[in-house]
Amino acid sequence: MMWGMSNSSFTVIETQNAPAPVxxxxxxxxxxxxxxxxxxxxxxxxxxxxxxxxxDAEARQVMANVSAVIQAAGATMxxxxxxxxxxxxxxxxxxxxxxYSEYLSDPFPARGVLGVASLPKGVAVEVMAEARxx
Numbered sequence: 001m002m003w004g005m006s007n008s009s010f011t012v013i014e015t016q017n018a019p020a021p022v023x024x025x026x027x028x029x030x031x032x033x034x035x036x037x038x039x040x041x042x043x044x045x046x047x048x049x050x051x052x053x054x055x056d057a058e059a060r061q062v063m064a065n066v067s068a069v070i071q072a073a074g075a076t077m078x079x080x081x082x083x084x085x086x087x088x089x090x091x092x093x094x095x096x097x098x099x100y101s102e103y104l105s106d107p108f109p110a111r112g113v114l115g116v117a118s119l120p121k122g123v124a125v126e127v128m129a130e131a132r133x134x
Contacts, residue, residue, distance in 0.1 A: 015072035018065045019043035022120060028069045030133065035073040037129040039086070040065040041120060050121055055092055059099045062127050067103060070131050077103055079131040083111045086126040090115040096125060 013028035018040065021027060028037045042051040042061035045068070051061040067077055083104070087096060093113060109129075119126050 013069060013073045015068055017045055017068035017072065019045045019048070028073055030073055033133045035070060035075050035079075035129075035131040035133060037066055037069045037073075037131070039120075039126040039128045040069065041123045041126050043121075050123070052123065055095060055124055056099065058123065059096050059125055062125050063099060063103045066127050066129050070129065073131070073133065075131040075133055077131075078105075079134060080104060080129050081109045081132060082130040083109050084128040085111065085113045086116045086119055087113060088116055088119055088124050092124065 010029040010031045012026045013030060013035065015027060018027055021038070022041075022043075025038050028035055030036075040062050042058040043049070043065070044051055044061060045065065051057050070077060070080065083100075085096065085100075087093065090113075
């Protein structure tokens with residue numbers, strides 16, 4: 001659900017189907033018909049619990065959160081044209097890519113994958129995305 005918080009530059013997207021921000025940022029903003037999704041980590045939006053019992057569960061929660069924010073903005077995962085992925089262990093790239101491919105399909109969006117030393121709350125993966133509103 002898109003909430004009506006806006007100014008002349010952008011509209012803020014908020015949904016209870018994705019975790020509330022853990023800092024000073026919005027889940028997403030829409031600027032000129034483009035949805036900019038902030039980095040999503042593996043927090044279960046219903047419980048607020050961090051999902052880290054396995055990399056698989058963590059990656060699936062991250063992608064579910066990204067999808068929820070995209071949908072709240074009025075777009076779908078098919079509207080995603082750019083994704084940025086942060087991994088603390090690049091050896092997990094293939095494992096993440098298999099899960100990612102369950103959420104995004106051909107034609108795939110442009111994508112960057114960055115190996116990083118650490119991420120918020122000690123998670124292993126964070127994902128940002130951009131989508132166009134139809």
